[in-house]
Amino acid sequence: MRRVLITGCPGAGKSTAARRLSEITGLPLIHLDLHYWKPGWVRPESAEWRETVRELTAQPSWIMDGNYGGTLDLRLAAADTLIHLDFSTFVCASRVLRRAFSGLGNVRPGEFVDGCPERLDWPFFRFVLTYRQRSRARDLERMQGFRGSVHRFETPNQLELFLERTGSDAPPSPAVLPAGEPGSR
Template sequence: MVGSPGAGKSTLSHEVARRLDLPLIHLDRHYWRPGWVASDEARFRAEVAGIAARPAWVMDGNYGATLDLRLPRADLLVLCDPPRLLCLARVLRRRWVHRATPRSDLPAGCPERIDLEFLRYVWHYPRRSRHRVFAALDVATPRPALVRLRRRADVRRWLATLPTA
């Protein structure tokens, strides 16, 4: 699952992993160290390569610099792509909800936070980042199928095609 922060990637990934009885990998848990310290890029790529080599998984996270490792091993790429205002509202809500409790998709020592740079990233994701997903998909060999979910109704319809646990 890829898409803007607040697009619903983690929530949807959790549900898909549950329905398909597959391991769920939140890439944020592998990239960030306590205090929001970023991992060494080479170490992170090696870790992602190892995870992607596993026989089956549901993976949640953007990390465009690792799409070349993940896409050839994926059967399906799900792009969560709701409107940016909805994404902004969701990240603000998420910050409020997790003001005192840690999120399960983040590592220990990385409390939910919002700053102006992050809000700008969410706002500009459709114009500055989404095209990189399509570019990586175009060169992936083999190329996984793509499902693009823009609205809640799209998510509901797509989930209805999956088995239930």
């Protein structure tokens, strides 16, 4: 487990799982949201984004969280481990609402750039509500040919057990460098 990709519906807890797994394993953490969004919630051009993902996936080791279906092919080709958080719509929607209301107007440090405060907009929430009907089958089809180790969890409890087991099997993690230090990500 050197290149771990964590996918799933928004609100499933990809960033939290990635952060915890990074702490357990000592692998560098890459939040795709931090690299995707520009201040003011501006999207990059498609070609620019694919190049960014190519550069990120070229690193020797990582834990990468995020959806971004347009680059899933690149990430799957580079990963050796896939963690798919296949949680219910209720779990994801309730987590999105809780996150939005508890952090409204604040930027999640380390996950988004300054200028991208927490918000809840209808198109995003509608995507969460319809993910299982509109996007899940497409994502599962894309994941089908993945040749690495696959871990699919349907409940937060299943994920929690996996993280606990991984933590008990993992060697002590090396010190994490603060952001901006040489070698940090």
